[in-house]
Amino acid sequence: MPSEFELIDIFLKPFGGGEGVGSDCAAVKVTRGMQLVATTDAVVQGVHFTLPRFSPEDVGWKALAVNLSDLAAAGAKPRWFLCALGVPPRTARLAERIARGMAKLATSSGCKLVGGNVTRSSEWSITITALGEARRPLTRFGARPGDALVVAGKLGDAAAPGAPKAQRRPVPLVDAGMKAGPFASASIDVSDGFVQDLGHLCDASGVGAVVECSALPLGPAARALPHGMELALSGGEDYALIWSVPRARVAALQRVVKCVEVGRITRAPGIQLTELGVPRPLPARRGFDHLR
Amino acid sequence: MPSEFELIDIFLKPFGGGEGVGSDCAAVKVTRGMQLVATTDAVVQGVHFTLPRFSPEDVGWKALAVNLSDLAAAGAKPRWFLCALGVPPRTARLAERIARGMAKLATSSGCKLVGGNVTRSSEWSITITALGEARRPLTRFGARPGDALVVAGKLGDAAAPGAPKAQRRPVPLVDAGMKAGPFASASIDVSDGFVQDLGHLCDASGVGAVVECSALPLGPAARALPHGMELALSGGEDYALIWSVPRARVAALQRVVKCVEVGRITRAPGIQLTELGVPRPLPARRGFDHLR
Numbered sequence: 001m002p003s004e005f006e007l008i009d010i011f012l013k014p015f016g017g018g019e020g021v022g023s024d025c026a027a028v029k030v031t032r033g034m035q036l037v038a039t040t041d042a043v044v045q046g047v048h049f050t051l052p053r054f055s056p057e058d059v060g061w062k063a064l065a066v067n068l069s070d071l072a073a074a075g076a077k078p079r080w081f082l083c084a085l086g087v088p089p090r091t092a093r094l095a096e097r098i099a100r101g102m103a104k105l106a107t108s109s110g111c112k113l114v115g116g117n118v119t120r121s122s123e124w125s126i127t128i129t130a131l132g133e134a135r136r137p138l139t140r141f142g143a144r145p146g147d148a149l150v151v152a153g154k155l156g157d158a159a160a161p162g163a164p165k166a167q168r169r170p171v172p173l174v175d176a177g178m179k180a181g182p183f184a185s186a187s188i189d190v191s192d193g194f195v196q197d198l199g200h201l202c203d204a205s206g207v208g209a210v211v212e213c214s215a216l217p218l219g220p221a222a223r224a225l226p227h228g229m230e231l232a233l234s235g236g237e238d239y240a241l242i243w244s245v246p247r248a249r250v251a252a253l254q255r256v257v258k259c260v261e262v263g264r265i266t267r268a269p270g271i272q273l274t275e276l277g278v279p280r281p282l283p284a285r286r287g288f289d290h291l292r
Numbered sequence: 293m294p295s296e297f298e299l300i301d302i303f304l305k306p307f308g309g310g311e312g313v314g315s316d317c318a319a320v321k322v323t324r325g326m327q328l329v330a331t332t333d334a335v336v337q338g339v340h341f342t343l344p345r346f347s348p349e350d351v352g353w354k355a356l357a358v359n360l361s362d363l364a365a366a367g368a369k370p371r372w373f374l375c376a377l378g379v380p381p382r383t384a385r386l387a388e389r390i391a392r393g394m395a396k397l398a399t400s401s402g403c404k405l406v407g408g409n410v411t412r413s414s415e416w417s418i419t420i421t422a423l424g425e426a427r428r429p430l431t432r433f434g435a436r437p438g439d440a441l442v443v444a445g446k447l448g449d450a451a452a453p454g455a456p457k458a459q460r461r462p463v464p465l466v467d468a469g470m471k472a473g474p475f476a477s478a479s480i481d482v483s484d485g486f487v488q489d490l491g492h493l494c495d496a497s498g499v500g501a502v503v504e505c506s507a508l509p510l511g512p513a514a515r516a517l518p519h520g521m522e523l524a525l526s527g528g529e530d531y532a533l534i535w536s537v538p539r540a541r542v543a544a545l546q547r548v549v550k551c552v553e554v555g556r557i558t559r560a561p562g563i564q565l566t567e568l569g570v571p572r573p574l575p576a577r578r579g580f581d582h583l584r
Contacts, residue, residue: 004583023496024362024481025331027429030322039317040374040409040421047412070316082332084419086378087583117332119582120339122414127376129332129421137319189316204315290411291296291379 001092004118011085011095014103015113026114028080034133037076041066041130045088045123047290049168056094057101058168059126064105065170066191067130069239072177073189074139076132078111083128086121098126109174138180138187143205143244145267147185150250152176152241152259155194156222159235164221170239176257177241183253184243193234193287198242199271205244211263213275233273234283293384296410303377303387306395307405318406320372326425329368333358333422337380337415339582341460348386349393350460351418356397357462358483359422361531364469365481366431368424370403375420378413390418401466430472430479435497435536437559439477442542444468444533444551447486448514451527456513462531468549469533475545476535485526485579490534491563497536503555505567525565526575 002010030036043049043063054062064081071078083102087095106113111130153173157166173189180187188201194216202209213229217240222228232238244265245253253259266272273280294302322328335341335355346354356373363370375394379387398405403422445465449458465481472479480493486508494501505521509532514520524530536557537545545551558564565572 001583004581007583023366023431023433025329025366025368025424025429025431027327027329027366027426027431030328032324035319036322036328036423037317037319038372038374038407038421038423040376040407040419042376042378042409042411042419044378044411044413046414074315074317074319076317080330082330082421084332084334084376084421086334086336086417089583092583115330115332117334117419119334119336121336121417122338125378125413125417127332127334127409127419129330129374129376131328131330132317134319137317139315139317139319141315289296291293291299291381291384 001089007092007095007118011099014099028114031133034135035137037071037074037132037134037137039067039070039130041070042125042127044125053163054168056097060098060101061105061169063126063128064102065172067128068109068172068174069189071130071132072172072174073187073241074134074137075177075181076134076137077178078109078130078132078174080112080114081128081130082115083113084117086119086125088123089120134181136181138184140186140188140201140204143186143201143207143265145207145265146247147244147265148247148250148261149209149263149265150243150245150259151217151262152257153238154217154219155238155240156228156232156235157219158237159231160221160225166219167237172239173241179257180243180253183249184245186244188242190238190240190242193236195233195271195283196287201242208266208269208271209263210266210272213273213280215260215262217260230283234285234287236288293381299384299387299410303391306391320406323425326427327429329363329366329424329426329429331359331362331422333362334417334419336417345455346460348389352390352393353397353461355418355420356394357464359420360401360464360466361481363422363424364464364466365479365533366426366429367469367473368426368429369470370401370422370424370466372404372406373420373422374407375405376409378411378417380415381412426473428473430476432478432480432493432496435478435493435499435557437499437557438539439536439557440539440542440553441501441555441557442535442537442551443509443554444549445530446509446511447530447532448520448524448527449511450529451523452513452517458511459529464531465533471549472535472545475541476537478536480534482530482532482534483528485528487525487563487575488579493534500558500561500563501555502558502564505565505572507552507554509552522575526577526579528580
């Protein structure tokens with residue numbers, strides 16, 4: 001088993017040695033006029049992934065992807081991240097492969113590793129804090145009755161059987177999120193399930209929503225399954241983006257981002273589903289609870 | 293056992309409900325002209341603490357304290373933090389008490405909780421990312437031969453037997469760190485052991501150091517123990533600060549911060565210890581390795 005400092009060197013290699021990493025702190029300059037946008041999210045062995053269903057490279061990719069998806073929801077440009085590892089002693093050699101998957105996404109998204117931590121633990125855990133910039137960050141709080149409900153990305157595929165690629169290597173919709181910034185009134189990413197995450201947006205904004213299920217953008221795997229709509233509604237881990245958009249801006253948004261209108265924001269609280277106009281019951285399981 | 297969202301509410305209560313927490317991301321404004329300083333550090337049950345040697349309040353305090361100590365080493369003013377919890381299902385009720393200890397230090401240090409995450413895990417883990425601001429952050433990299441070696445805080449007490457208060461409730465030297473900013477050429481906090489952490493500073497700066505052990509500021513518990521000097525040299529978790537300071541600035545620094553001169557930076561690499569001028573061997577165990 002490597003020492004703590006050997007493991008840090010091993011981990012940093014795919015990041016080009018982690019220039020600037022190695023002090024107690026990272027020091028960075030936020031662009032003038034921009035707000036700093038910060039988020040933290042963990043992936044834990046046995047909760048978010050199992051080996052060998054996930055390769056170590058998948059784990060590293062996904063740990064960063066779930067954080068970049070939160071930045072995408074805020075419409076923020078990814079800039080920097082910190083990575084805290086919990087390492088079970090007997091599998092420390094996986095660190096290099098985890099780093100390789102993470103570095104691939106870090107490079108393609110322009111997000112730079114600037115700090116981290118290593119400690120022993122019972123199972124692998126990767127806790128990332130991602131930092132981005134936005135002039136006017138989107139939140140869950142601004143949806144207004146009458147706004148259109150718009151989705152970018154695909155739903156349901158991540159929950160299809162057999163740990164599909166959509167679950168192992170989700171692609172955070174960073175560019176779409178940044179482009180939607182000037183158009184959306186509120187935003188959230190679909191991490192725990194479409195109905196549950198839409199519920200968070202509605203609760204935070206003090207509104208409700210009506211969703212026409214036939215308009216939901218199911219992924220190809222979900223579309224091929226008899227219960228694909230259930231997966232799209234509550235499967236989770238899709239990392240699609242849900243936006244509320246003032247009606248007058250929908251067309252302009254759709255000219256710059258591929259996205260579909262799936263419903264509208266209502267004054268009455270709660271979520272109502274319809275399927276081809278006919279009311280459809282809410283799924284029994286709304287989404288994922290990370291403690292249950 | 294509470295649900296994920298019930299636990300978040302329970303945790304946020306001591307922080308006054310966590311105003312602004314609850315979106316995917318926190319958005320904050322860095323003061324113009326300041327650099328953003330970021331650090332992440334975890335405390336894990338069984339590695340950094342055991343219950344009931346530590347109370348849950350101790351755990352919460354310490355998780356934040358170790359991060360604020362890193363900001364102190366950078367001379368940064370603490371502003372915001374994010375907190376990712378790994379929660380073992382059967383002890384979720386401890387969350388409120390952990391939060392209470394954390395909130396106490398957060399309030400007294402002016403550092404605001406702006407985001408977090410909750411997930412299941414095998415043992416309690418609290419991973420914090422602390423964000424601060426500094427005009428000119430201190431690093432480990434600037435020590436020059438001839439600089440004085442200066443220590444603020446006390447050494448050795450945290451490693452004294454019986455999980456003493458110095459170990460359970462370390463006080464990060466935030467004010468001292470900020471005041472030292474204009475004087476020090478390099479800086480590090482003593483988290484893993486004085487000799488080991490001084491070694492990091494020397495390696496990063498490409499220098500060595502001579503330390504006169506009789507000048508080291510042992511805490512009262514270490515002073516009373518026959519092996520107190522060993523604890524001061526390699527016990528770790530003291531959260532004292534080590535600075536290299538150009539000789540001409542030492543007196544000015546000592547007028548604004550309580551600190552003691554303990555040696556000097558040398559061109560020759562490596563650390564040499566003396567005790568009343570007589571060479572003293574380096575401790576066999578230099579400090580803490582978080583994987584061993």
